[in-house]
Amino acid sequence: MTGMPPLTDLVWARGYTDPAWARRHTTSGRELLPSRRVxxxxxxxxxxxxxxxxxxxxDDLAFDGPHGQSLTLSExxxxxETDALLVVHRGTLVHEQYLHGYEPHGLHFNASAAKSYLGLVVAVLVHEGLLDRDAQVVKYVPELAGTAFGEAxxxxxxxxGTRMNYAGRPYDKALEAQRYFAVLAPQLRPYGYTGPATIREHLATASATGEPGVEFRYENGNVEALAEVLRRITGTTTSALLSEMIWSRIGAEEDAYYVLDAEGAEAASGGFSATARDLARFGEMIRLGGALGDRQIVxxxxxxxxxxGVPDGVGRRVRFPAAPPSAPATLSYHDLWWIPNDPYGSFMASGIHGQRLFISPTLDxxxxxxxxxxxxxxxxxxxxxxAFLEIGTHLQG
Known part of the structure; x- marks a missing residue:
């Protein structure tokens, strides 16, 4: 087993390219920053x-590997670099596996998969009439007036669907992701750093470079601006809101957590941690039409x-992040969920290091x-x- 680096030496840039460092972040990242429980x-x-x-x-299934080779499930x-795989079919946990020392009660960063969970909360509040999809964000967060997010x-x-740059810099997705992490974690800031120290300060530097609603651009700032909207209209934290609306109602075994910035605002676009079992409960609730037993949760x-509900226009067809240029652009994106457009009505939440919550109603x-x-x-x-679709069709068959 590869040794773990100490938490005090964790550097995000190295975590992108070293599995041991990535795992140290995904399974212990909550210890690096202040956090708030859900x-x-x-x-x-x-x-x-x-x-x-x-x-x-x-056990007997064969899957395609990254180079087209045939792989067993273990391979x-x-x-x-799997830490956990849970498969629930027709309400029964048919496969549960943990690797690299990760345990059932352990929290694991969901990274950008957390975006989808916030998208579900937004959709519920829109349905309840507390939030207007067509309203400009500045209506709810006046401080974002004149920014790319406020005017969208x-x-x-x-x-x-926003097009922006931060602080006048040419937009580069990877570099802006690094700068976003530096906003959250002072230890990631370079010497002499004078940039934003909070998420709100970061959002305030975003200037529009084009009309919103024209181009798909996957960017953390969209989600952080939405989270601020929710805090304004509900008067509560993102953690408390997710707890009240969902987490306390699905019968979770463990609290979940969000990491916080210097102002105590949750990193809604990727700072969420939960156990795999509780995420399975969350997914099963959605698969069952928002209900668990006799409780209608969503x-x-x-x-x-x-x-x-996928609309025409922006998000209708997009390319999955990190997919090679030759990959067909067959995905859709709706309310912060990825949709593979397969025959089974599947959709998923997805994070950078391979975090997935995959839900397929037709395949149960x-x-x-x-x-x-x-x-x-x-x-x-x-x-x-x-591979998930092959698992589902195998179980259905």
Whole structure:
């Protein structure tokens, strides 16, 4: 097993290219920054029925690897630097596996998969009439007047439809991601850093470089601006809001957590940690039309239109981040969820290091995949979505 670097030496840039450092971040990152819990509530954890111990129904499957080779499940998980794989079919946990010392009760960063969870909260509040999709963000957050996010509509942010640069710099997605992390973590700031020290200060430097709603541009700032909108209209923190609306109602076993900036604002675009089991409960609730048992947690119309509600225009067809240029642009993006446009009505939340919450209503399938995949052209992502579909069709068959 590869040794773990000490937390005090963790450098994000190295974490992109070294699996051990990436894993140290994804499984212990909450210890690096202040954090706020997403309370699980006082109720009893909801059951997660499992098949009897023994061989997995997936053991004999073969999957395509990143170079087109045939892989066993174990080989696929190794190639993906997997920390956990949970497969729930028709409400039964048919496969549960943990690797690299990660444990069922351990928290794991969800990275950008967290964007989708906030998107669900936004959709519920829109459904309840508390938020207007067509309103400009400045209506809710006056301090963002004149910025790319403030002058855009809520719906533009939900579909990554803003075009901007920060502080007049030419826009570069990878570099801006690094600067965003430096806003959150002082230890990542270079010597002499004089940039924004909070998320709000960071958003205030965003200037529009084009009309919103024209181009898809995957950018953390859209989600952070949405989170600020929610804090304004509800008068509560992102953590408390997610707890009240969802986490305390799904029968979670553990609290989840958000990391915080210097003002105590949650990093909503990627600072969320939870156990794999609780994420499976969350996914199963969505698969069942927003309900668990006799409890309607999310309005059925919201849960059932994540796929069917995809609008024309921005987000209708996009290329998955890190996909090679030759990959077909067959994905859609709606309310911060990725949609593969497969025959099964699937959709997913996705994070940079291989975090996935994959939900396929037609296949009666929920898959949670936690990983610490490096980000490098030399280590291409295995085709996990295709593997998930193969798992689902196998179980259905």
């Amino acid at each position: 309370w699980r509530g006082s109720g009893t954890p909801s059951p997660l029925p499992a098949r009897p111990p023994g061989t997995s129904p997936l 696929l998980l190794a190639a993906a 509509q809520v719906d533009h942010l939900l579909h990554m 309005p059925e119309v919201v849960a059932s239109t994540i796929v069917s 399938l929920v898959i949670v995949h936690y990983a610490s995949q490096v980000v490098s052209p030399a280590a291409p992502y295995p085709p996990l979505v295709q």
